[in-house]
Amino acid sequence: DIQMTQSPSSLSASIGDRVTLTCQASRDITTYLNWYQHKPGKAPKLLIYDASNLEIGVPSRFSGSGSGTDFTFTITSLQPEDIATYFCQQYEILPYTFGQGTKLEIK
């Protein structure tokens, strides 16, 4: 199975900050990577697909980049509603695997 390693596991930031998360795959997955936002008790929400494509309806402050094994997810200006856990997912091959998540909190 492809292992997905996210960092950091938690992050405290201020409103308006630029926030960057990373996800590393254990082998080359080209751009077959998605990013999701998950708030407690809610359905996870797709934000970025194919490493860098913004899902329809998702604010432009969210972005993704990377290819191969190293990927980055950025929020350019953190908003209060962005408090959530973010996780990456590879779909290069089954079984789909996920990072362990980054819990984002307000400082």
Place this chain on the structure above:
Amino acid sequence: QVTLRESGPALVKPTQTLTLTCTLSGFSLTTDGMSVNWIRQPPGKALEWLAGIEWDDTKHYSMSLKTRLTISRDTSKNRVDLIMTNMDPVDTATYFCTREHRDNGWSKLDYWGQGILVTVSS
């Protein structure tokens, strides 16, 4: 509007069989490129993909759980079921069903249910 909703028991006993249902609306599982997947998240742990069923009824399973899982669909009722046998306390988790949409080389888990917490305990 696309929605998915999980249903099933909140509590099962060890060795029992778990049956979960995902009720779909707003799309057809027989549309080319559509799949439904089951994914779970044990408390404090990462998400784990379990099984998927494609638009043409092709099924995929986690190799580590393959002997315990059965995924099936009833297109007339817009539902996808997951059966997991021989439940154990380590199977305690929130179980999600998700829609997968594939096109132009990409794949998205673009709609998720809210999840159902299943506790395995005697």
